[in-house]
Amino acid sequence: xxxxxxxxxxxxxxxxxxxxxxxxxxxxxxxxxxxxxxxxxxxxxxxxxxxxxxxxxxxxxxxxxxxxxxxxxxxxxxxxxxxxxxxxxxxxxxxxxxxxxxxxxxxxxxxxxxxxxxxxxxxxxxxxxxxxxxxxxxxxxxxxxxxxxxxxxxxxxxxxxxxxxxxxxxxxxxxxxxxxxxxxxxxxxxxxxxxxxxxxxxxxxxxxxxxxxxxxxxxxxxxxxxxxxxxxxxxxxxxxxxxxxxxxxxxxxxxxxxxxxxxxxxxxxxxxxxxxxxxxxxxxxxxxxxxxxxxxxxxxxxxxxxxxxxxxxxxxxxxxxxxxxxxxxxxxxxxxxxxxxxxxxxxxxxxxxxxxxxxxxxxxxxxxxxxxxxxxxxxx
Amino acid sequence: xxxxxxxxxxxxxxxxxxxxxxxxxxxxxxxxxxxxxxxxxxxxxxxxxxxxxxxxxxxxxxxxxxxxxxxxxxxxxxxxxxxxxxxxxxxxxxxxxxxxxxxxxxxxxxxxxxxxxxxxxxxxxxxxxxxxxxxxxxxxxxxxxxxxxxxxxxxxxxxxxxxxxxxxxxxxxxxxxxxxxxxxxxxxxxxxxxxxxxxxxxxxxxxxxxxxxxxxxxxxxxxxxxxxxxxxxxxxxxxxxxxxxxxxxxxxxxxxxxxxxxxxxxxxxxxxxxxxxxxxxxxxxxxxxxxxxxxxxxxxxxxxxxxxxxxxxxxxxxxxxxxxxxxxxxxxxxxxxxxxxxxxxxxxxxxxxxxxxxxxxxxxxxxxxxxxxxxxxxxx
Numbered sequence: 223x224x225x226x227x228x229x230x231x232x233x234x235x236x237x238x239x240x241x242x243x244x245x246x247x248x249x250x251x252x253x254x255x256x257x258x259x260x261x262x263x264x265x266x267x268x269x270x271x272x273x274x275x276x277x278x279x280x281x282x283x284x285x286x287x288x289x290x291x292x293x294x295x296x297x298x299x300x301x302x303x304x305x306x307x308x309x310x311x312x313x314x315x316x317x318x319x320x321x322x323x324x325x326x327x328x329x330x331x332x333x334x335x336x337x338x339x340x341x342x343x344x345x346x347x348x349x350x351x352x353x354x355x356x357x358x359x360x361x362x363x364x365x366x367x368x369x370x371x372x373x374x375x376x377x378x379x380x381x382x383x384x385x386x387x388x389x390x391x392x393x394x395x396x397x398x399x400x401x402x403x404x405x406x407x408x409x410x411x412x413x414x415x416x417x418x419x420x421x422x423x424x425x426x427x428x429x430x431x432x433x434x435x436x437x438x439x440x441x442x443x444x445x446x447x448x449x450x451x452x453x454x455x456x457x458x459x460x461x462x463x464x465x466x467x468x469x470x471x472x473x474x475x476x477x478x479x480x481x482x483x484x485x486x487x488x489x490x491x492x493x494x495x496x497x498x499x500x501x502x503x504x505x506x507x508x509x510x511x512x513x514x515x516x517x518x519x520x521x522x523x524x525x526x527x528x529x530x531x532x533x534x535x536x537x538x539x540x541x542x543x544x545x546x547x548x549x550x551x552x553x554x555x556x557x558x559x560x561x562x563x564x565x566x567x568x569x570x571x572x573x574x575x576x577x578x579x580x581x582x583x584x585x586x587x588x589x590x591x592x593x594x595x596x597x598x599x600x601x602x
Numbered sequence: 603x604x605x606x607x608x609x610x611x612x613x614x615x616x617x618x619x620x621x622x623x624x625x626x627x628x629x630x631x632x633x634x635x636x637x638x639x640x641x642x643x644x645x646x647x648x649x650x651x652x653x654x655x656x657x658x659x660x661x662x663x664x665x666x667x668x669x670x671x672x673x674x675x676x677x678x679x680x681x682x683x684x685x686x687x688x689x690x691x692x693x694x695x696x697x698x699x700x701x702x703x704x705x706x707x708x709x710x711x712x713x714x715x716x717x718x719x720x721x722x723x724x725x726x727x728x729x730x731x732x733x734x735x736x737x738x739x740x741x742x743x744x745x746x747x748x749x750x751x752x753x754x755x756x757x758x759x760x761x762x763x764x765x766x767x768x769x770x771x772x773x774x775x776x777x778x779x780x781x782x783x784x785x786x787x788x789x790x791x792x793x794x795x796x797x798x799x800x801x802x803x804x805x806x807x808x809x810x811x812x813x814x815x816x817x818x819x820x821x822x823x824x825x826x827x828x829x830x831x832x833x834x835x836x837x838x839x840x841x842x843x844x845x846x847x848x849x850x851x852x853x854x855x856x857x858x859x860x861x862x863x864x865x866x867x868x869x870x871x872x873x874x875x876x877x878x879x880x881x882x883x884x885x886x887x888x889x890x891x892x893x894x895x896x897x898x899x900x901x902x903x904x905x906x907x908x909x910x911x912x913x914x915x916x917x918x919x920x921x922x923x924x925x926x927x928x929x930x931x932x933x934x935x936x937x938x939x940x941x942x943x944x945x946x947x948x949x950x951x952x953x954x955x956x957x958x959x960x961x962x963x964x965x966x967x968x969x970x971x972x973x974x975x976x977x978x979x980x981x982x
Contacts, residue, residue, distance in 0.1 A: 273818040275811075279804050280797050335761065339754040364807035365914070366888070371807050374719040377757060378800040381715065381764070385793035388768065392786045398778035405785065406772045413765035420758040421659050427744035427751050431655075438653040508746070534745070 238599055241592025249297045255319050260288035287383050291330045293346035299325040299452045306456030309586025321394035325452050327387030334380040338373055340507050346498040352376035396459050404458045411451035418443030426510045436512045445478025469576045477570035481597045483563035486511040496602040502543040508534025517555035525549045563598045570594040618979055621972025628681045635699050640668035667763050671710045673726035679705040679832045686836030689966025701774035705832050707767030714760040718753055720887050726878035732756035776839050784838045791831035798823030806890045816892045825858025849956045853970055857950035861977045863943035866891040876982040882923040888914025897935035905929045943978045950974040
């Protein structure tokens with residue numbers, strides 16, 4: 223990341239550090255709840271009336287989802303549910319942490335499906351689900367195609383995690399009215415996320431997109447899903463009104479776009495040990511990012527020819543990846559995207575005074591204020 | 603189907619014919635509601651604030667889901683929601699038909715995902731979703747692998763249809779308490795269906811399973827999903843109690859197993875024009891059915907060697923398929939499975955008197971009684 227720091231200097235602020243610390247404390251808390259949830263599910267499965275073989279395969283999948291879910295993760299989405307609830311004067315800490323687990327199960331579901339679509343082999347430092355079950359097939363000497371078995375099991379595991387995520391919210395300790403309102407918000411939000419993912423892979427297969435289309439895709443795929451939906455759900459569970467949700471959206475959409483721009487930068491320049499993603503995977507996959515399209519737009523003929531050769535090259539080596547990164551730096555695309563992420567993060571923070579005007583709890587407001595900053599400083 | 607009729611004679615009963623007619627009337631009604639639902643969704647999508655390209659891709663996927671959903675279908679699951687509600691004295695016809703659409707969207711979702719797993723190219727007489735988007739990729743001269751794009755779009759389209767299905771139930775015109783109870787039942791039911799599907803493909807890749815394991819898989823995958831869940835949901839929306847659900851389960855589990863046994867028979871001996879599935883696809887895929895494992899169990903050495911060669915042979919021709927079918931007939935496996943389906947259908951009907959004792963509405967009771975019979979007579 224040193225290259226970036228040399229281009230745009232971000233002064234680490236105290237509120238970003240505080241938000242980071244709060245997020246880390248939250249991670250410890252929710253991980254304990256998730257651990258307990260999975261252990262209870264596994265125990266219930268052992269006691270089901272079914273053939274031994276069926277129970278074994280169910281437990282195998284659940285154990286995998288548990289292990290996948292408990293790999294080091296930011297837990298940003300569930301923290302938004304938690305802090306939005308607290309900010310809107312919600313008092314039941316235990317109930318909201320339990321409800322917040324829902325989005326982490328759903329996140330696992332979407333990652334499992336996305337990793338198949340992106341043909342990634344590593345997620346958070348360990349095998350993706352389709353690779354995991356491909357190896358399982360080989361280890362058991364099954365007949366048929368191990369890769370197709372792995373892919374199929376990943377589709378099922380994702381479907382299971384998605385339904386369990388919804389169920390967690392549906393069974394949480396809030397009134398039926400609130401839960402139903404939150405669930406309806408979530409159903410539409412996840413459908414829109416899948417539409418956004420379809421838009422993303424279509425742009426990727428078209429191999430061309432304008433800046434407007436890419437930012438529009440970031441809004442659909444990331445800002446709504448990672449920021450707006452969890453904030454709305456936490457607020458709804460605290461009894462929020464429509465105008466409260468509007469203020470949260472004013473923060474969420476720009477905040478989510480800033481987050482995604484930084485995600486792209488980390489995908490190209492980040493340390494794989496910190497990000498948990500294999501080196502060069504965005505480049506190899508030909509991922510459609512503003513970082514790349516802006517570099518293509520700003521490049522001279524030679525740079526452009528070179529970058530088009532490297533972008534999407536499946537067997538890209540380290541030297542070639544460095545060449546591509548140099549073009550993104552030399553054309554000014556990295557600086558452009560970094561500045562844009564700062565601009566969107568500031569725009570998100572402009573919604574903070576409206577929250578103070580509503581006399582929402584300071585703890586939550588400060589968290590959102592700080593996280594907007596921290597998410598464009600982060601290295602994982 | 604003439605071969606089967608010669609082996610076990612089923613006298614067509616009046617109540618089966620009545621149930622069939624009621625189901626056909628229901629199909630007309632729900633199809634109109636589904637058509638309206640999709641048209642409204644498409645219209646809403648046109649008015650969304652997003653780039654033109656994003657709206658186009660959203661509409662393209664929605665149109666495909668609509669076309670897929672409106673292909674000729676039995677609508678058995680939604681009819682169970684409808685008739686269970688009526689049977690338990692539910693009065694709001696329009697509300698229950700709207701709510702019943704949910705399971706049809708979910709069914710589309712699961713079919714789209716299953717067809718990818720089974721690598722089927724035809725569903726209800728037209729292209730499966732992954733094949734449809736593979737062709738779309740080719741037609742647009744996109745870069746990258748058309749088949750992988752098709753597969754990825756199918757995963758997204760399935761995820762979208764699943765979330766929309768849940769949303770339909772969540773937004774239906776019933777009380778929050780009832781809807782939440784129904785949704786929680788459905789979340790767990792669909793998770794269990796995906797577990798059942800994972801169990802199915804694992805048995806298929808192991809290429810061996812006992813009769814007990816197969817019937818257990820039919821229970822997990824079909825009986826709970828196709829019979830028990832929709833009946834419970836309709837009953838819950840009418841205000842059913844736990845003991846009412848128990849009676850419905852006594853009908854649903856055996857009824858669902860009988861249904862699946864007949865499905866297997868149609869998969870091997872049915873007319874592709876009626877079933878909408880390509881000829882020999884169960885054989886080519888190496889689908890794990892009792893029909894096959896029983897034939898292997900009852901076969902002599904020569905028959906067994908032959909059947910093991912043909913079962914799962916990807917490029918199986920018509921003559922080879924006929925050979926496999928002859929072995930299933932000659933070993934007595936077809937007769938065994940047909941008799942078993944009759945036995946399970948009768949077992950389902952044994953729950954009917956308990957329904958009469960509860961003074962549930964006759965129309966619904968007669969429907970369930972007749973459908974148990976009709977589902978093992980059907981040719982599609």
